[in-house]
């Protein structure tokens with residue numbers, strides 16, 4: 187069986203890895219740029235299963251379990267130092283309490299913490315502002331470049347062909363099947379096609395008449411000079427401030443700061459938002475006074491490939507028998523990488539996803555209107 191995967195980001199590489207591990211001998215991944223050059227190498231490397239939909243909680247809990255297994259198997263790096271969702275308003279705590287009850291149904295051990303325990307979890311937080319928090323001890327972060335490079339090398343070792351600088355310009359259908367992808371280097375034939383091209387999946391699938399509701403929403407993380415101070419949680423989220431400003435400290439000691447900002451969709455990847463620095467820093471300084479003296483050193487920008495219900499689009503693309511999609515991760519595709527690989531491989535090889543709840547996330551839901559809401563999207 188020949189499989190062509192379009193997109194060498196975290197999703198495409200995990201799909202290719204899983205197919206190769208399951209015995210598919212001829213797997214090719216093409217990318218219009220270099221591997222990871224889409225959203226993947228622009229992400230913060232944070233992970234959690236403390237979401238608000240059963241689909242996200244179940245799938246991401248499984249994905250984190252797999253990341254931890256791969257930490258041992260492939261020598262990846264991951265730290266589970268927890269997410270601290272900080273409340274400034276007492277009424278927010280009731281919402282957090284309900285959310286913890288929801289998480290416990292799925293074995294995710296989030297807990298409500300009072301202001302005293304918040305100080306134990308992160309003594310540098312401003313006690314005059316914080317009334318309590320929700321803590322997710324299983325959440326964490328990972329160094330993305332290190333882990334992505336290790337995954338890339340493993341995929342190559344498994345015999346997958348990864349072909350950079352090869353853009354798919356259109357898919358070629360015949361009846362109920364796709365027979366080839368036309369690329370900037372000529373046509374590529376295959377028996378099955380997986381489109382894992384982030385927001386560009388929309389344009390690729392439009393060439394076979396399939397409408398995929400993904401919007402590219404710009405995101406802007408700011409990176410400070412490195413500091414010796416170490417934040418204890420992997421991520422601190424200012425949940426009661428619009429745009430949920432958040433901060434983590436990366437493996438080099440730099441603080442990484444971000445906030446959901448008003449922006450035009452499809453704004454150029456080369457644009458910058460230096461004007462946003464005060465809007466991000468002001469609430470975070472109030473929360474964490476140690477940020478008062480930090481210098482922002484650099485900045486990058488990337489897109490969340492956002493769907494209307496903030497969940498990925500997985501699985502078969504009707505009416506085609508051999509076309510699959512894995513896109514629209516809405517800011518969560520890095521943490522979902524391992525489960526994405528297994529889901530798409532099982533759809534291709536077994537005709538169904540290995541975790542049943544993933545059936546709720548096919549393209550079909552936009553036709554039937556059965557959307558699956560996620561309320562806890564950060565940044």
Ligand SMILES: Cc1cc2nc3c(=O)[nH]c(=O)nc-3n(C[C@H](O)[C@H](O)[C@H](O)COP(=O)(O)OP(=O)(O)OC[C@H]3O[C@@H](n4cnc5c(N)ncnc54)[C@H](O)[C@@H]3O)c2cc1C
Nearest residue numbers: 193195196197218224225226230232354384488519520521
């Ligand atoms: C600022 C920021 C912070 C984030 N933080 C987190 C986080 O902390 N945790 C988390 O889990 N997620 C996070 N994300 C989201 C995460 O980065 C994405 O969900 C994930 O990387 C999606 O991976 P992907 O492989 O599906 O897509 P991408 O990484 O975008 O890969 C798609 C690939 O397809 C290629 N491509 C596009 N069009 C074509 C074509 N026509 N032909 C061939 N190739 C094509 C692109 O070049 C690209 O390499 C963040 C995203 C951003 C922008």
